[in-house]
Amino acid sequence: MELRINGQTYTVASDAAEPLLWVLRDELGLTGTKYGCGLGICGSCTVHVDGEAMRSCSTPLSTVEGKAITTIEGLATVEADGTETLHPVQEAFIEEQVPQCAWCMSGQMMQAAAFLSNNPQPTEDEIIAAMNNNYCRCGCYTRIKTAVALAAEIAEERRA
């Protein structure tokens, strides 16, 4: 089966029922996407499939064939000379010093990035609703709220 991930094409031999999470992590070595619960509850494994946030732990491989998958490794932009430009969400999460252990943060940032692409100027309540199904055990919630709002501002400035 062929998968399109972060703009590259990969051929994988995994079973069609295998969750995308374990194919990414164990077969392709893209370990930035994290396991948290396996039930699609905690959000640690969130990736983008055709631009929408999806829980890769409960997404069978068969459902993503031919679709554009983005993982945390593909969220930043890399120029031809190797210069890496962080996505506004990544930049904001550093600026606000959001992550502690950061195990949940790939999922948090992928969730936030997909949300902001659909809603570039969200209210605080909309941010909370969008981020409400992503657990953070270190308790970075207050900073996540601030950082997602800041990411919206950064994206706005970049568009200007």
Next chain:
Amino acid sequence: MTKTTQTPAEPKAKGKGLTRRRFLQVLGGGAAVLAVGAVLGGPTLVREGRLAINRVFLTGSAPSSPPPKDPFVWFEINAANEATLYIPKVEMGQGIHTSLAQIAADELELDWQTVRVRQADASRGFDPQLIFTFGSTSITALYQPIREIAATMREMLRTEAAAQLGVAAADLTAANSTISNGSQAKTYGEIIAAKAGAWVIPEAAAPLKPDADFKLIGQSVKRVDLRDKVTGRAQYGFDMRAEGMVYGAVARPPRYGATLKASGEGDARSQPGVVDVILREGFAGVVASTRRAAQAALSHLDLTWEGGTTINQAEMEAMLTLPKEGGTLIQREGNVDGATGTVIEANYFTPMAVHAQMEPQAALADVKTDSALIHTSTQAPGLSQERIAAALKMDEAKVAVRAAYVGGGFGRKTGTDAAVEAALLSQAVGRPVMVGWSREEEMQQGYRRPPAANYFRATISEAGDITSVHHEMASGDVLFNPQVGASGGFLEVLLGTDPLAAYGGLIHYSLPAVRGIYHRMEIPVPTAYWRGLGSFPNTFAIESFIDELAVATQTDPFDLRLKYRPADDLGRRYELVLNAVREASGWGSAVPEGRARGLATCYDRGTVVGLVVEVSVNESEINVHEAWCAVDPGLVINPNGAAAQVEGSIIMGLSSTLIEQQTVENGMAVGNNFNTYPLLRISQAPRITVLPINSGDEPVGGMGEPVIGVVPAAVGNAVFALTGQRLRLLPLTLA
């Protein structure tokens, strides 16, 4: 920030820490008293000996291993003048790689832009026991040693620069990774590259820079690990990979304490992807080409489990019923039995809870005939090394353990199970094996916060003074878990308590009479270290009961705590903290309609904490809207990092306050994933204001744990103020 003391030019010599030697002396003294007591058949002497020994455990800092003296073990500076700092504590989100590096870089006068941080390990000469990251002790244990080692290197560089430049060392100053006298300059990298012969480490400690010259200490320096963490590049134990790696899974008992009586391969070996089936006495595991294949094959093994507990929740709670006869005396001030007045009694209960750190424990082991290399998410590489060596029957010196980034610790990553399992399986198959626990394994088969009960009986005089407090606590164990802590006779007999479950059980207020009695409950469910240890249940209970006494004496909760604040310097720090949080929270001012505020305070691991929360209730639901927290660890190294620890403690504490409990039925924990054991969400998080306070000129307290215990008490006290309902069971549930 509040800065209340003068900054002396020379930090004073430190003698507060409990060295291993002093610790053993105290233990030895206690043992002698206890032995004499036992020989004479004197229960009084046994009681007195235990009181003294428990006092050491409950008030002293933990013994720590000596750090290496050679600065070049810690700090590498290359010819391009880039510095690499090797930090002997594990980064699990608390920001310790940043805060220890900023202490070192400040004293060594490094250009912060050139600093890179790496995890230290045994291969560089660091004792794995030193790397043990626990108890909010990293800063207090290493602040002084790191400064001394960095200062020594700075002076060695200055002396060498003088020789290389042919000028007097006294005319040279160090700044920005460069030594200069204004006209001539050499970078640290150039000095080191040009050094002929070996460096000589001076005997005498170099002078430390004056606090007034700090450039990094006390600043909100940004975390050094976040770029790798926001791009997915950071590698945790669960992310470790090796050529030819396969995946391991291990069969689990259906009840705690059950043992594997008989095991057969069944048709596990013929399942897809299975590489090998490994059966040993008391152990059954599968190795397969994928993680899912290994776990799926487990159900095809032919296993017979025997014994174990069938305990259920009601039976366990009955074991914790208070008051009880006996117990071990851990605190005695004045004469409680002679106190008179109106009697007030209360019982509090804290249930079991899991760590639910987002990364379950995981390890990659590569075991050869005569050596083993294990990468794992661990707070305790030394303990891992011991346990792996024992399991492999290999000399400890041949077992190398490398601590990866830890995806949440909270005490759980002191566990060594995944590392031992990966090592055993790798030894059996002769290939690198990765074992990463599932969430279900993590929640059921790990250890958890023990259940705890607290009972109080206080007396109040007619004048409204508290005349005595009698406090009994009963808890499952924390230290005496054979998997991760101490086990076996001597220490248990010596103490009569589990000292880490009793942690936080001392009442620090200056009261005429206080008595504390601890009842050790050996429940058949694995319990051990959880953020704050006994401080969580004990602070919840003590600070809620203090609020009950404020109500009973018709005293403002702040005024009551100030009236009975501890004597001496601790009392001064209580005043600073209480006044700061009283002002910030607007205590006494009008509260928004339908809301009320609650206060709790504590002294924990050297840090004084004051927390005010503002709550509302909506039918059966408790909502926490605001939190103001003042924390005084003596000296704050990184205010923003400290604030993050406080925010995290409040959120995690709130999750336990409002939601979490794990129960046990038929000998096994109920609640094994987030569908049956949910955590607090972002929509339930309050706005948080953190007030870091410097009451002195050195860090004397930790930051990762001291705040967790005040959270349930402050919320419960606010709920009482709002509803008149006193909630004494966690999670707090309105009638």
